[in-house]
Amino acid sequence: MKAFWSRFRRHKAAVAGLVVVLLVVAIAIAAPYFYPVSPWKMVQRPFLPPFANPAVPLGTDTLGRNVASGLAYGARVSLLIGTVSTLVALAVGVPIGALAGYFGGVVDDVLMRFTEFFQTVPSFALAIVLVAIFQPSLFSIIIAIAIVGWPPVARLVRGEVMAQRQREYVEAAILAGQSHLTIITRQILPNVVSPIVVLASLMVASAILLESSLSFLGLGDPSIMSWGYMIGAARTVVRQAWWLSVFPGVAILISVLALNLVGEGLAEALDPRSSRDQA
């Protein structure tokens, strides 16, 4: 752990990314303390420019709602959807990949054809269709993002498990009479955690992007303030009120960028071989 941290720390960009991610998490948690009023409530006159009134530092939107408050509450939605949908995608992708990689043969063929199918289907279009059909809600959005997100996990885990399958410790476990399930979960999976962690951090980033795109198109949960929704609602007034689309967009950009940097840092810290390549 200590060695890992010292390797991670060597990547300044990754550390900066981590700081930003923690900051966004802090804002998300603290949102109700800073802004006890609902972000949907009108607090000032509409179209108040930013930096004009210290109570609403980032101005107000078309309905006089506080942009800063919207951003703070939007952070909660982005992080929530990003992490939960990634966990669901892992829950689907890891078992499929592990079974395919461990058993090989027909099992592998069937599971991989299934995975390839989901990789061929245009993912964003599928997400749109799923959310539209099942009606926009927190639940349908998370499921849709997970459905388009799991195939890379399955492929990664399959490859890693396949490589581990040949190792002697697996043969030893088989000879010791352990069941397939025990070997997969207790012996093999702990050895392939690192690449999964790296992929997961990048998946949270792309889930946040996907969620904001869906909300932008009007497919967000109608009762939740999100960054994508804010930009979508401000789209028609971009000429009159630039700040309504600029601030939420910067919020998405910074969060996604930070998560990507953390992911890269993790990749290099967890796999010392790749850091040598980088030098």
Place this chain on the structure above:
Amino acid sequence: MQTLQFLLSRLAKGILVVLAIVVLDFVLIHLAPGDPASVMAGESGATDEAFVQQLRVKFGLDQPFTTQLGLYIWGVVRLDLGFSHRQQMPVLDLVLDRLPATLLLTGAAFVFSLTVGVVMGAWAAAHKGRPLDRIITTVSLVFYATPLFWMALMAVLIFSVWLDWLPAFGLYDVGGNATLGERALDVARHLVLPAVTLGLFFTAVYVRMTRASMIEVARQDFVKTLRAKGLSERVILRRHVLRNAVLPVVTLAGVQAGQMVGGAVMTETVFAWPGIGRLMYEALIQRDYNLLLGVFVVSAAMVVVFNILTDLVYRMVDPRIEVSR
């Protein structure tokens, strides 16, 4: 001969995938809110139960699920994607009407992103670890993290609203008596912002891939041989390393086709570009599920075709590699 065999097996697989998509599509239509017959009756203003029942029989909605599925697949085989009751037009006609604009946009974005991406990636790799490399990789990382719809909106804000350089909306605005040249120029001017915005995300992907691929190839033994032969670094990089490094980038470009469709939805929505992405958005807003799923099937089929094409190109360009399955 082998290529023909490969093509046939690839086609068979593609057809299976499209078939699976059609089945998925059918299941989704059934899960859509509202019984299709009552939706249709509602559209035509009638709420009479007998009329609804009549519609049900007419469209085979009273048949068992599997029969309906069979009918649906048979319809798709005959290129009948159903009827958009909102627009009072067959779905296929609506899609075909919009397809050229999307092909123009995605094609332009593809060429732009691949060219700029490969050039920038190669440039970064040649200056590995130096400031230029840092700048290029950082900029591409930023574009990679930027939501496409937001980039599109900012492009409109900066280049149309503030600077007034380029038109922000639509495909053309020249009137009827313009010459062919004027029309082409007009469309080209309208194409710049959407194509560049859509392309920038993929540019970022290609920069990273090209850079990684170049660095990988530069480490191989044949490069050492070239260096020992006394060739200049420039020639080695350009004529030998780049040529070998570009190949995997081009194949992976095929994999990006599915993402391109999603990107087209966002870009076309912001730029009011009259393509199938915009059509999908319109279907979404009007809750026109037949149309929404029709666009989905067509775009998925397009991706399958494009994947087959890139596999084929890859095979022809690099005979060393057996693209299995």
